[in-house]
Every structure is written in structure tokens, then in C-alpha cells.
Amino acid sequence: MTSPDTGGDREKVVTKLTSTLRQDLKVRAALHGLDMQNAVEAGITAWRGLGSNPAPVDTAGAETYATFLPAELWDGFRDDCKDRGVSLTQGIAQAVTLWLDSNPVPEVKRPATVRRIVVCNQKGGVGKTAITAGLGEALAENPAALVPVRVSKHFAALLDDHNRPEDPLALEDLPGLGQRVLLVDFDPQSHLTKQLGHEPLPMNGDSLTNHMAGEAKGELADLIVAVDEDRFGNRLHLLPACTDAFLLDVRLASVRAREAALERALRAVEADYDVILIDCPPSLGLSMDAASYYGRRRDNEETGNSGVLIVVQAEDSSADAYGLLTSQIEDMRADLALDIDYLGLVVNHYDARRGYIATSSLQSWMDIKDPRVVGVIGDLKEQKEAVRAKRPLLAYAPRCEQSVALRALAREISK
The missing domain is CATH 1.10.1220 (Arc Repressor Mutant)
Structure with a gap:
């Protein structure tokens, strides 16, 4: 017919x-x-x-x-x-x-240099952990399956909640990115570790802190665990936190070239991954210096391959914290002659129903062109439910608005 x-x-x-x-x-x-x-x-x-x-x-x-x-x-x-x-x-x-x-499934394109994404803000409660986890999940999804994505051209519509693009026709089905991802819980509070259903490393054992302090008790790779969900295959791994990280700044104070301590520790596992994401603590101490140094641009590395991703909220106190963080990063760039790229700003927990403060703050973030806004993530129930269930958001609710936005973020910073 x-x-x-x-x-x-x-x-x-x-x-x-x-x-x-x-x-x-x-x-x-x-x-x-x-x-x-x-x-x-x-x-x-x-x-x-x-x-x-x-x-x-x-x-x-x-x-x-x-x-x-x-x-x-x-x-x-x-x-x-x-x-x-x-x-x-x-x-x-x-x-x-x-x-x-x-026409078999094409091979996933691997970066020439492992990408190192430092997710940070010295202000607590902005959702760095949720963004780190969700971004890692979006990067690791099955490359032989289609997932719904909403691209960045829809950010502007979020300024007006009534214009939020809920129409499923606004979504585009794209293949998963299929990257091999390591999530590093660099925060002694261990939120990332617990949210993904794992336990923090014991105080009397080995830890990332020990490796950074030059007192390793074994191989760092032995501490890494898989995030066991079918949609990620064996591509998404976690380096759990240990509460000994509360003492990291003190221990780093006596370490030679302490700003390079995180890099020295993670070098041993870099060859196994395409992307390493660092979930930073809400701190401006030596640990943040080490994370910033780790995200610097290496010799022969493309601009924007690695760098810092700053998570903020659409409210006034985030602007103050942003200023303090960028001042520290700029000082490191100047003092050590480093190229540290800003991968962008992620406006998290956004809800236009909160009125003028939320919408005007979002507009203020968007008016900053360098770094630019690369993601706007709504404040919706699915993320809280996934945390309660101790499951990755993109496995718990793969089609929810937050999952769709996190996939857009992953693609936006991978351009």
C-alpha cells in the first residue's frame, strides 16, 4: 500500500x-x-x-x-x-x-587526554553532588540506545515558567555518550558515595587522602567500585570518600608540591577512563587548590577538554560565593602560570515559581558570558526520590525533566 x-x-x-x-x-x-x-x-x-x-x-x-x-x-x-x-x-x-x-554500532570517540572536570563552589547546598553524579551518568549512558535530550537553546524559556518546554516534541532522541567515567567523592561528608548506594571507606583502611599525603596502603584502583546499573554497563565507577578527608588540608600542609597531590594520586587510574569528575567539598582550602590544579590544561590538551564547572543557584548568596571561588582560581592561575579553563556555570535547583529573585538571578547568571551558563537544572522531586532510593537519577527516572537537562549539560560541555 x-x-x-x-x-x-x-x-x-x-x-x-x-x-x-x-x-x-x-x-x-x-x-x-x-x-x-x-x-x-x-x-x-x-x-x-x-x-x-x-x-x-x-x-x-x-x-x-x-x-x-x-x-x-x-x-x-x-x-x-x-x-x-x-x-x-x-x-x-x-x-x-x-x-x-x-552498519554496526559506531565506536565511541575517546578523548586524546582524559577529561578532568572539577565540580565546585565553596558554598554548600547548591547541589554539586547531584550535578557531579548526574553529569557522570549522562556521559556513561549506553551508546547503542537512544535517550531523550533537550538542547541548550531552550534555556531562555526557563526564565518564564509558563514557557517551560514541556512539549515532548521539543525533545530529541540521541544515542548515549558511552564514556568511561570515574566519579571521585572528594568531600569528607560522603554525600556522593551514599547517594549512589555505597558506604564510605573505613577510617583505618586506605583512602584517597592517604594517597595524596604520600601514605598509601595499597593500589588506588582497589578502592574503586562500579555503579551497578544496566544503562551504564561497566562504564560508571566511583572512588568513595572517607571521613579522613576532614584532615586533608592539615596533612597536605607538609606535602611537597601539595597542589599536585590529587594529580599524583589519580594518575595511576587515568588510563582506564575517558572522564574523571571531582565532587569538591564546600571549601576554599588546600584541597580546592589541589582540585583546581588537577583540572588545569595540560601540555597539548585542547582548550575546554578539562577545567572547572561551577554550580550556583538563582539567588543572591550564590553570587557572593562565586566571587570568592573565582578569586581563588584566578590567584592560582597567576601564581603558578596555569591555564585553568572555565567549563561553565550550572544554575541548579531552579524554580521560576519562586518569583522575581529566581528569574532575575537566572538572568544575571546568563548575562555572564565568560564563563557562560551551560545548564539549568530544575528543582523537582525526582532527584530527592533518587537520593532516598540510593540510585542514580538517570536510572531511577531516565525521562524526567532533570535527567533530560543533565544529558543536555553533558553534550554542552563536550562540544
Whole structure:
């Protein structure tokens, strides 16, 4: 069955396809940057060029499927199916399978230098931990599956809650980024560790603090645990915190080249990851110096590959804390002649219903062009529920507004 396609020289074709083949076709076409109809066209063209029929495909449960194809291609395909003694349903299944076999999942692009993202703000309560976890989750999602993403052009609509883009048509289904990610809980309060369902490291054992202080009791890799959720595969790992980090600044005071202590500790595991995210404590002490130094641009590293990501809120006290933090970073840049890139500002816990203070503060953050706002994350219930459940947000509620926004953030800072 066909009907004209008013948008071009194609006609609407109605056939049947199994749900599995349809989903695989949708995902694979997106991975290769193609429309599904173009993938089907390529598959049919390849099938017609075969010298003999390929192996039969199980079409049990095939359901109605519509696409747009050039009329002459579809007419020729139907004739070929008749000549080869196969049904249209079997023929289209073979053609789609042939295209899938010829177009495997592309390899994930790996950074030349491990990305080091320092998530920070010396003000507590702004949600650094939630942003660190959510960003890491978004970076690690399955590259062979599609996930809903809302791109940054929608940020402006958040200034007016009535204009918030709730229309699902505003979302775009994109493949997961498939990065190998290490989340480092650098805060002695251990919020990141506990939120992801793990226990802090014991005080009498080994820890990141010990490695930074030059008193390691074993290999750092032995302290790392996996975040066990199917959608992340084995790509998302956590270095848990230990409450001995409360003493980190004191212990670093006597360490040689203390600003490089975090880098010396993490160098041992960098080769295993594409991205390392540091969840910093609300502090402007030596630990923050070490984190900033770790995020500096290394020799031959591209600008914006690594750096600091500052989490703020749409209220006045965040602006004061932001000023103190950037002053410390600027002092390090000047004193040690470092290139420390600002990856951007994330406005967290945003809710326009809080009125003029929230909306005007958001506008003020957006007016800062360097660093620019790279994400606006709403203050919604799903994040709190995920924390209570001790599960990653993107596994607990993968389609919620916050998950969608975190995926946009991951892509925005990966450009």
C-alpha cells in the first residue's frame, strides 16, 4: 500500500516489521545520523543487488510499519519479492537486517587526554553532588540506545515558567555518550558515595587522602567500585570518600608540591577512563587548590577538554560565593602560570515559581558570558526520590525533566 509524500518524490509505504527490528533500525539510523527511511532505502537497494536470498528472518509478531520510499524503488522491490518467492514482510525484514549488519554500532570517540572536570563552589547546598553524579551518568549512558535530550537553546524559556518546554516534541532522541567515567567523592561528608548506594571507606583502611599525603596502603584502583546499573554497563565507577578527608588540608600542609597531590594520586587510574569528575567539598582550602590544579590544561590538551564547572543557584548568596571561588582560581592561575579553563556555570535547583529573585538571578547568571551558563537544572522531586532510593537519577527516572537537562549539560560541555 502506498500514498503520495507531499514533501518530495517519495510515497508512503505501509508494510510490516517486528518491533525488535523497528527499534534496532531506529537506534542504528540515529547512531549513523540518518533518517529511518533513508536506512530502509539503502537496505532495500542492497537487498535487490544480492545474487540470492539471504537467510530467512523470524517475522513472527510483525506489526504494521509505515515509511516513505521512492515509488520506483518500492515497485521494483515488490516485483523482486514475487520473483524470489518471499513475502513483502519477509523481504523488508531481510533488507533491514542486511542494512543493520552492514552498519554496526559506531565506536565511541575517546578523548586524546582524559577529561578532568572539577565540580565546585565553596558554598554548600547548591547541589554539586547531584550535578557531579548526574553529569557522570549522562556521559556513561549506553551508546547503542537512544535517550531523550533537550538542547541548550531552550534555556531562555526557563526564565518564564509558563514557557517551560514541556512539549515532548521539543525533545530529541540521541544515542548515549558511552564514556568511561570515574566519579571521585572528594568531600569528607560522603554525600556522593551514599547517594549512589555505597558506604564510605573505613577510617583505618586506605583512602584517597592517604594517597595524596604520600601514605598509601595499597593500589588506588582497589578502592574503586562500579555503579551497578544496566544503562551504564561497566562504564560508571566511583572512588568513595572517607571521613579522613576532614584532615586533608592539615596533612597536605607538609606535602611537597601539595597542589599536585590529587594529580599524583589519580594518575595511576587515568588510563582506564575517558572522564574523571571531582565532587569538591564546600571549601576554599588546600584541597580546592589541589582540585583546581588537577583540572588545569595540560601540555597539548585542547582548550575546554578539562577545567572547572561551577554550580550556583538563582539567588543572591550564590553570587557572593562565586566571587570568592573565582578569586581563588584566578590567584592560582597567576601564581603558578596555569591555564585553568572555565567549563561553565550550572544554575541548579531552579524554580521560576519562586518569583522575581529566581528569574532575575537566572538572568544575571546568563548575562555572564565568560564563563557562560551551560545548564539549568530544575528543582523537582525526582532527584530527592533518587537520593532516598540510593540510585542514580538517570536510572531511577531516565525521562524526567532533570535527567533530560543533565544529558543536555553533558553534550554542552563536550562540544
